[in-house]
Amino acid sequence: MTTTGTAPGIDFSFGEDQELIREEVRRFAQERIQPGTRERDQKHEFPAAIIEELGELGLLGMMVGEAYGGAGLDALTYCVAIEELARICPSTAVTMSVSNSVCCWPIARFGSEELKKRILPPLASGGQIGGFGLTEPGSGSDISTMKTRARRDGDSWILDGEKAWITNAGAAGTYVVLAVTDPKAGKRGISGFVVPADAEGFSVGASEEKLGLKASKTATIYFENCRIPAANLLGEEGQGMKIALATLDHSRLGIAAQSVGIHQRALELAVTYAQERVQFGVPIAQHQAIQFSIATLATELEAARQLTYYAASSAATRKDAGRLASQAKVYASEAANRACAAALQIHGGNGFCEDYEIARLYRDVRVTTIYEGTSEMQRLVIARHLLRA
Numbered sequence: 066m067t068t069t070g071t072a073p074g075i076d077f078s079f080g081e082d083q084e085l086i087r088e089e090v091r092r093f094a095q096e097r098i099q100p101g102t103r104e105r106d107q108k109h110e111f112p113a114a115i116i117e118e119l120g121e122l123g124l125l126g127m128m129v130g131e132a133y134g135g136a137g138l139d140a141l142t143y144c145v146a147i148e149e150l151a152r153i154c155p156s157t158a159v160t161m162s163v164s165n166s167v168c169c170w171p172i173a174r175f176g177s178e179e180l181k182k183r184i185l186p187p188l189a190s191g192g193q194i195g196g197f198g199l200t201e202p203g204s205g206s207d208i209s210t211m212k213t214r215a216r217r218d219g220d221s222w223i224l225d226g227e228k229a230w231i232t233n234a235g236a237a238g239t240y241v242v243l244a245v246t247d248p249k250a251g252k253r254g255i256s257g258f259v260v261p262a263d264a265e266g267f268s269v270g271a272s273e274e275k276l277g278l279k280a281s282k283t284a285t286i287y288f289e290n291c292r293i294p295a296a297n298l299l300g301e302e303g304q305g306m307k308i309a310l311a312t313l314d315h316s317r318l319g320i321a322a323q324s325v326g327i328h329q330r331a332l333e334l335a336v337t338y339a340q341e342r343v344q345f346g347v348p349i350a351q352h353q354a355i356q357f358s359i360a361t362l363a364t365e366l367e368a369a370r371q372l373t374y375y376a377a378s379s380a381a382t383r384k385d386a387g388r389l390a391s392q393a394k395v396y397a398s399e400a401a402n403r404a405c406a407a408a409l410q411i412h413g414g415n416g417f418c419e420d421y422e423i424a425r426l427y428r429d430v431r432v433t434t435i436y437e438g439t440s441e442m443q444r445l446v447i448a449r450h451l452l453r454a
């Protein structure tokens with residue numbers, strides 16, 4: 066029988082550990098991250114010192130096993146941490162989520178014991194952050210058309226090509242990279258690699274001028290006769306497509322959680338502003354149109370949050386966890402975009418001004434329906450699961 070998505074009896078109530086992490090991350094975000102958020106956004110300044118502190122708090126190797134220096138926590142706890150970071154600074158949240166979920170996660174899941182012991186401890190302890198190279202200038206949603214090549218040369222792999230839109234480019238010490246190893250084998254001719262930033266032939270381009278997430282780093286990375294040890298092959302040769310899809314299935318949870326955090330903040334800003342701003346002799350919160358807007362915003366927030374927690378709780382247990390992650394990502398990101406638009410509308414002209422936080426959130430939220438798979442791709446994944454198409 067095809068399962069259509071209900072799982073009666075699932076319990077994702079939080080344990081004490083998760084509540085403690087929520088409190089700790091919330092306090093850190095408010096005390097350490099919030100004060101400089103606007104300035105870093107304006108100056109396009111990467112929060113290097115803050116990221117280092119996130120490492121000290123154990124937030125950069127959250128799902129890496131303790132044997133490799135990580136915190137050994139589950140996807141739900143990870144989502145709670147992302148949500149709290151994104152509420153204050155979506156740029157910091159994406160920097161942290163990329164390192165955890167598209168760099169550490171595939172290494173922990175597919176790497177050899179030797180690779181895990183060598184690569185994960187500095188990432189998990191925060192000495193380094195990670196990146197993920199999948200997208201290319203000509204290969205976005207259709208990753209099977211990637212052109213970056215890897216060929217075996219004795220005890221090395223040699224990579225040639227480029228990867229576009231790479232979060233943490235230039236800041237990361239390690240990248241998980243997908244490349245074609247056998248052009249004749251189609252989707253089975255792609256393999257995954259771990260590329261250290263100091264590898265010969267590796268370089269980073271200029272930072273992209275983005276609409277939002279201006280305090281996160283995004284750039285193209287280049288491989289020109291880039292030589293890495295043969296042992297840096299991730300999993301087996303030809304497993305790259307499987308690695309990429311499994312990684313994205315998992316990492317979408319982080320983008321759903323990032324969206325929930327932004328949505329939460331948009332609600333807070335809308336409520337505060339509506340209670341302060343007076344028009345027609347009363348706070349605008351007393352006008353029913355504003356009340357309805359806030360009620361919708363709050364209702365969609367709860368729906369997005371519960372779906373995200375449900376998908377995260379299912380990550381390790383359900384066969385259709387990938388579909389649930391896509392459903393959480395598409396719903397939470399689109400709801401967060403609607404929420405930021407509604408909250409900005411409630412701010413009137415002030416919302417169009419960078420003096421008000423909602424203006425930054427409105428820019429930052431836009432990418433959540435695009436990266437780690439567009440909304441259209443999420444709908445394809447969901448439909449394929451249901452229709453076996």
Ligand SMILES: Cc1cc2nc3c(=O)[nH]c(=O)nc-3n(C[C@H](O)[C@H](O)[C@H](O)COP(=O)(O)OP(=O)(O)OC[C@H]3O[C@@H](n4cnc5c(N)ncnc54)[C@H](O)[C@@H]3O)c2cc1C
Binds near residue numbers: 278
């Ligand atoms: C800020 C930022 C950070 C990023 N970080 C990373 C990173 O760290 N690593 C990395 O590898 N990539 C990263 N990306 C790339 C991101 O994952 C891609 O932008 C995304 O997957 C979409 O690919 P594309 O931009 O090439 O769009 P395209 O694939 O060209 O799509 C363009 C439009 O066509 C639609 N479309 C395409 N095919 C179909 C179809 N079959 N049916 C219906 N609609 C379709 C898409 O949904 C989209 O609306 C990042 C992007 C951004 C903006």
